[in-house]
Amino acid sequence: MxxxxxxxxxxxxxxxxxxxxxxxxxxxxxxxxxxxxxxxxxxxCSPKVIDAVGAILPKMALYPDDSMIKLKNGLSARYGVQNKNVIIGSGSDQVIEFLIHAKAHNGSKILMNSITFAMYEIYAKHVGAEVIRTASQEHDLDEFYELYKKEKPEIIFICTPNNPTGDALDAAKIYDFLSKIDGDTLVVIDGAYMEYAIAKESKKEIVPKELIEKFDNVIYLGTFSKAYGLGGMRVGYGLAESKIVEELYKLRPPFNITTLSLEAASEALNDExxxxxxxxxxxxxxxxxxxxxxxxxxxxxxxxxxxxxxxxxxxxxxxxxxxxxxxxxxxxxxxxxxxxxxxxxxxxxxxxxxxxxxxxxxxx
Missing domain, CATH: 3.90.1150.10 (Aspartate Aminotransferase, domain 1)
Incomplete structure (x- = not known):
């Protein structure tokens, strides 16, 4: 076969x-x-999440609310964006998959750090894209920019804080880098561990609303699997300019998040x-x-x-x-x-x- x-x-x-x-x-x-x-x-996870999920267990026979309005409203309020700027995935991994399938194809180039989240490369290879990696172990944005000029990638992945190394970039350096990238190159800022970075050092904070307002070619990724303690529920999200979100929705399967997961994530947002x-x-x-x-x-x-x-x-x-x-x-x-x-x-x-x-x- x-x-x-x-x-x-x-x-x-x-x-x-x-x-x-x-x-x-x-x-x-x-x-x-x-x-x-x-x-x-x-x-x-929060005890409030356990109580909330327990209360809706009888709804398991029904399909979830595919509009995901409760969780979207919560994320919109948290980040000061509109619902049209939000897409929710089964983990941020699924949003990464949407992004690559929406933007890349056979022969495309995708730029990423030498050591970073493995799924970027795996999804890139799904569509036959060529993976371009930096030589530096930690994100060196000068090196990224030189490779960007040379290779003309369709997508650039910046994972900050980076998995699996744990280092993080200053937000100012990222904004400066983004200002030099053309509008047709999609830049993905993966902030799966951002809650931890902000708590340790404020200058590492990436503000999604600022990204959306300043750059229409950038998407910010977040997840409920880490700080919120919902790894088993598989809920992630992307925040971007509405035109990016509209294209990603063309790839999203119906009911991609379970009823229990939506309730858990919505409740988790409320327990700061x-x-x-x-x-x-x-x-x-x-x-x-x-x-x-x-x-x-x-x-x-x-x-x-x-x-x-x-x-x-x-x-x-x-x-x-x-x-x-x-x-x-x-x-x-x-x-x-x-x-x-x-x-x-x-x-x-x-x-x-x-x-x-x-x-x-x-x-x-």
Missing amino acids: KFNKNLQNIKTYEAGKPIELVVREFGIEPKDIVKLASNENPCG EFVKKSITLNFEQMKRYEEFAKEQKIDIINSYTNFVTLCLNSEQDSTKISNQLLQKGMIVRNLSSYNMNAIRVTVGTHEQNSRFFELIAQYL
Whole structure:
């Protein structure tokens, strides 16, 4: 059987191992497994969300409100934009897929950082586009601009804070970069971890309303999977000039967000106190990782997210150490697939982090 030839050079995206799989593979009790691989909120989600979702469980037999008006109204109010500037996807991943299918095609060029979110490249290859990457590990906008002038890409992806490294760009530098890009090049600002970056350093804040007002070729992406603790609900969104949103809607399937997910995200927006508490805990615990890295004499990338990237030295092997941790019930993300001898670790609760330090110290 023949398939789309564009699929031949695509590697399947490897998500963090689920707890259930580790139970089956290693016979470890679920209570003894700590998952710090997928950047989920260790605080879970707001109790108000749980109550709201529970109240609408009887509606599961009905299709969701395809206008998504309640969540759109909430996002519009939060960001000071209009509903026509909002598109909602099953995770921000789906919005990325819409963007690439709407703008790129076989022979198009898509520019991104050397190390960044893997789905940009995977979706680019779906349509036969050529991926252009920078040489720098962290986003170097001067290098981006030189490649932009040389390659004339259809789409540029800027992930800030960046996944899987955790570094973030100053908003002023991004705005300056955008001012030099022609209006027919789509620029995607992926702000999946922006809530964390803003809390740590205000000059990292990207304001979607400003983007929309200043640039009609830019879209901002956000998600409920991180700070809001709704990874299992799969809700993301894009904020852009209405003409971009109109084109993306031509690709959106009906009922792409479930009734429960829409209710959960709408309610999560209303509980700002929960988000603030989660972020405060995150950066309190991140200090422990910074101290641990210093004690162990390994590098740690300054993170503006809810995870840290530990860069191992030449005598250590990220694949070996990740597997050793896994056999002890500690799930982390090995970054060898990004050509990095490093591991990415979600910042967990105090107890989870203590367990991580205890285990990995044996292997370092």
